[in-house]
Amino acid sequence: MLHKRELPASEFEDLNKVYQVKLKLLFWLLRTPPAGQVTKEDLETLFGKNSKLLSWFGARRLGKPDKRTQFGNSLDVLADKARSEPLQANQVANAIEHDAAFHQHWHDSSLELKFPGVFTAWLDPVKAVAEPFYDWLASEKGFPKDTFGLSHGDMTRAKIMQAYRPQSLGICGYCDGPLGEIGTKADANDCEHFFPKSKWPHLAIHPANLFASCKGCNETWKLDKTPMGNADEAGIRGTYHPSLLSGASLISVVAKQSPEHPMRVSIEIRDGAVPKRAQTLVNTLDLEARWSNDVNEKMDGRGVSVFVSKAFQDRFRGQTPDEAEIGELLDDSIIWARKNIGQEERSIRQAAALQYQKDCQLAQIIQELL
Ligand SMILES: [Zn+2]
Structure with missing residues (x-):
């Protein structure tokens, strides 16, 4: 928001690959939902028969039909809703697709986010599928290199936070104060979603939506403040952004x-x-x-x-x-x-x-x- 912070190209590229998998899953559920419960065979059709994603999404995340995991249930719920309201489901998919390119259109005066927008009834079912991706990113293992075809090793939240260190010079990009050293008790290299994932879960692992900040900013931020308001035109025009429009030289x-x-x-x-x-x-x-x-x-x-x-x-x-x-x-x-x-x-x-x-x-x- 204050000092420009940009995810380096290699991390951006790899996180974007994971993000595209998440989008692919959402678009498939919304635009061409399966006839019944989501199965491993469905995922074969979606990702290809030999994709390593099959075993990654497979039994452990979907569960067997009699031991369905929470994530597996979430896929079914969204697919079910999409089957019963196909027209709206398509519009939701289009809105999410539109929002995923927000970083390429930040300087268009008419930019606004389209989801959830008028589709508030879709927020919870989309969130249940979209948000776990952030939890997986934050887990120790993160997203494995081979499974997701990444070029620079496994993708984890810690890696993203590390990637911001060299350019930050120990300074918080939000408040100009000290960031704190990684691994110390005062470690304040905390992960910030510019668009909070509670309101815009489809952007939860978007590579232009994750930044590092100090503890003070994180705690203030966590009060669920949204600098972009409702992410309508006025809201987006009325805020700086950590990588797309930094404030330090403008204030x-x-x-x-x-x-x-x-x-x-x-x-x-x-x-x-x-x-x-x-x-x-x-x-x-x-x-x-x-x-x-x-x-x-x-x-x-x-x-x-x-x-x-x-x-x-x-x-x-x-x-x-x-x-x-x-x-x-x-x-x-x-x-x-x-x-x-x-x-x-x-x-x-x-x-x-x-x-x-x-x-x-x-x-x-x-x-x-x-
Ligand atoms: Zn700060």
């Missing part, structure tokens, strides 16, 4: 004096071109409050000069600079913070706080430092 971030306390700052985030997008970003992630609190906590007990005190020591080493030289130090610190946006955690909020301090608190900083 302006300004620190002001907090209305509650003269020595505290209050951060505001705006988008001059499309104000709604900045509002959505703030509402979804609570960024203004989180950034303001973070800056104020740093100053607590250490004064407003805390952001430049180390640079002050490094530059002047015991000498006494004049006021103009301290002003220059602040200018340089602002330039440094701006230059490091996306490369050092918390740079955006720091640049804003420093600018405010230079404009309004320079006398206080000089008093603290000299």
Whole structure:
């Protein structure tokens, strides 16, 4: 949403192969449902007689007729509904097919998701077939390379989260804070669905819908907030997207004096071109409050000069600079913070706080430092 994060091509390609299998299964159930209970023979017709997918979907996931698994039952329920309402089932399949290409049409002004849309009665039966794919991705084994014809090894959620690490430089793409190290207690490399899978289960393993975020964002996100609203035209136009439209270069971030306390700052985030997008970003992630609190906590007990005190020591080493030289130090610190946006955690909020301090608190900083 804030910093651009893109699933690398090799992971994108492999996850897309798995996603296409999921779509194939859904389209078959909706457009040409079998006459009765879904059988292994049906899957042979669908995937080909020699496909390794047969044993993967076979007995364990379908179950024998007398020991049907939950997933097997879900296939039957959706097929049954499709048999009784063939016209609508076809429209649902078309809607899902349309939505699966959302990433290729993100910049079309008329883009909206078509499913569930008016087909709310189909959400639960589609979800019961679509959502387990995410659970399988999240399992330790994930999707095996040979079964799904993948080019770069087995596909797991952990692999996808790892794939985002190099480009993230340890920074959360949603809030500009630290991501946390993988495998530590503070491991916060959490999997985010941009389109929540509870509302759009057909996109649950879509390769342009899974991103990594920090724990704070994940917990806020998990409140089931949907930055795209109902994923209608206005909703999609009113939000940034982690890979298709990132916000960092589009927003302006300004620190002001907090209305509650003269020595505290209050951060505001705006988008001059499309104000709604900045509002959505703030509402979804609570960024203004989180950034303001973070800056104020740093100053607590250490004064407003805390952001430049180390640079002050490094530059002047015991000498006494004049006021103009301290002003220059602040200018340089602002330039440094701006230059490091996306490369050092918390740079955006720091640049804003420093600018405010230079404009309004320079006398206080000089008093603290000299
Ligand atoms: Zn975050």
